[in-house]
Amino acid sequence: MIKVVIIGSGNVAQHLIAAFQNSQKSGTEIELVQVYSRHARSVSHLIDLEKITADFSTLAEADVYIISVTDDAIAEVSSSLLFKNRLVVHTSGSVSLNAMNENNRRGVFYPLQTFTKNKAVDFKTIPICLESENGTDYQLLDRVAKSITEKVFAINSQQRKALHVAAVFVNNFTNHLYQLGQEICRENQVSFEILKPLIAETVQKIMVLSPQEAQTGPASRNDTATIEAHEAFLAEGNHLNIYKILTQSIQENGKKL
């Protein structure tokens, strides 16, 4: 058995705990032996109380320690561990492997997904990006990751940074565009619900076409009349500003092709 300890009780930690508990039910070689949480009740719905500790001096012996805390706290938590030369990984997309204390063998175990409290996700479809300082540790992390997902990738720190920034574009920023769309609807007494089938189809297209192939609309076909009508319609400063900048970016992208 490969013994795993999870340190943390936030959103990502909770989803990881649930995923390991699920995979244990179907009998894998992975055993989640302990969870470190300052407040037992944050995770007591996911794992037996006797497997929860709030004291670093009572951390169980394990093959891998997964630190799943806020980015700011990773360095400090890694320095609080009282043992040496064990495999310790964090789950962040933006923190360097080197940010962790050198007392232990270091690695990264980054599940690339947006996790929402109380919204279940099918962990099997979530990509986990792995990094380690040596090949043996990589193989161990690979076995741990494959117990909860079908999608495991070797990603170095530079690539992970790129993925993290790109994730902001395709997740945070697109969600913000939904919000701007909703504002435009609300200002004109139209239900945002009418746009939801379009939003769903936009994503279904990207699953089978490249973004270039899927691009439609006035900017991509240089339809100046429609662009001008839209700009005249958007009285509010921020909406108009973002409309102009993204329209220009689409048009310049067309030239690049």
Add this chain to the structure above:
Amino acid sequence: MIKVVIIGSGNVAQHLIAAFQNSQKSGTEIELVQVYSRHARSVSHLIDLEKITADFSTLAEADVYIISVTDDAIAEVSSSLLFKNRLVVHTSGSVSLNAMNENNRRGVFYPLQTFTKNKAVDFKTIPICLESENGTDYQLLDRVAKSITEKVFAINSQQRKALHVAAVFVNNFTNHLYQLGQEICRENQVSFEILKPLIAETVQKIMVLSPQEAQTGPASRNDTATIEAHEAFLAEGNHLNIYKILTQSIQENGKKL
């Protein structure tokens, strides 16, 4: 029976023809009696050749004529019709009802979706936005629309303009953000495929949460360290520019709440 003629053979026209043909199979009160197309072969895979005409003088008598051509051509096509006082509608999100010739009773029959050639869509889930000059015509359009979709909305010209602009934000612009994300991946030799489960989940969240509730990421939590690291990472001008503007927009939106 309500007799329908479709004028046009582009993307939207083809999807409409297919939708009416499908609904006829399951026996509705709607009959697609004719399609006007300058080139019969564009639509001959969808409807019998004898129901296709390229001559306005041979247009069949019908209860509603659906003009589904490019925005620029709507006014001209509506003026080419050789009859008077019949119900004529267009399918555009951005053209005013008044752009059509006054010889006939005018209306709008706008299916709000992104249509791709050779990619089937389930028409039943597509919202159709209706507008007309009088109530009797609206009731007729409502029956026609309900033969192909479950989602029919009364939308005036101002609301339709708002929907069309909002659609650019949630469809064209989000798709462009996918392209920028793909560029960032490519520049760093990472597969864009790794981001697809995140893209899918972003949309699944918006189906059950408001955009405000669904918003995550460094901008929404004012994580200055991560924002600065991302900005340092984005050497290329356009990516950095768009990152800054959308980050600022998210932050200002947070203040508004």
